[in-house]
Amino acid sequence: MLGIIGGTGIYQLEGLEVTGEHEIETPFGSPSAPILQGRMGERDLFFLPRHGRRHELLPSEVNYRANIWALKKLGVTQVIGLSAVGSLQEEIKPGDLSLPDQYFDFVKGNREKSFFGNGLAAHVSTAEPTSKPLADALEKAGESVGIALHRNKTYGCVDGPRLGTRAESFFLRGAAGCDLVGMTNVPEVFLAKEAQISYCTIAIATDYDCWMDDPAHHVSVEQVIARYGASLEKAKAVLTAFINSPEEAFDCASRSSLASAVLTPRDSLNQSQKELLELLSA
Secondary structure (H helix, E strand, C coil), rough: EEEEEEEECCCCCCCCCEEEEEEECCEEEEECCCCCEEEEEEEEEEEECCCCCCCCCCCCCCEEEEEEEEEEEEEEEEEEEEEEECCCCCCCCCCCCCHHHHEEEECCCCCCCCCCCCCCCCCCCCCCCCCCHHHHHHHHHHCCCCCCCCEEEEEEECCCCCCHHHHHHHHHHCCCCEEECCCCHHHHHHHHCCCEEEEEEEEEEEECCCCCCHHHHCCCCHHHHHHHHHHHHHHHHHHHHHCCCCCCCCCCCCCCCCCECCCCCHHHHHHHHHHHHHHHHC
């Protein structure tokens, strides 16, 4: 089952024939918004706007654990995220789409980044945090509609909500080796891994952040909004092509990420811990 997490500018999914709406309470609180269930083409899916239906949530205010838990509870096994990002490399031009496969966690605030703790210990490998088979399928969908997507890119995640300094931009593209910078994919990508969900983001470059010498290229909210519309349509075209393509079963390592990750013996877990582990392991 497919789940779509919409980022900036994506608060509903055009073409989705809505068949239901789910208001789910989780052990971690409420998701960003009620989750829409619907059908596009031949595929059933769920849709959740990351920032809420009216973009009322800052990146640090998103309840990432509740979002992923709720999607998992609904039977989602694949998540495609849509995210606005800044480009840290000249080759990734504003308007380009990327499928990041690596993440650099530069979040310094107190976002809850794991389902585990409080008596339930597990350490999930995130050496390969995203799903290569899912990314391959999205790249193939892009090719079918004449849209290229950059591959093998690293997404550096920052707290926000402020836009970064030039020193931070140079650090991320230099020492950290990042190609993209955004505010929302951490801890989303890692929670999906803990929930054994195949995850991939379509990253939409809106600007060059602020590492270029020419101030005209430095990111501003006005620039992001002005450039975002056409780029967003490209991302939607790729997503629609993916949804309308024949559904393929593929072997993804994310679907067994908990196989050897849990250290706490099951017989020492309480009922709520057992239920959490059962849900994440499904």
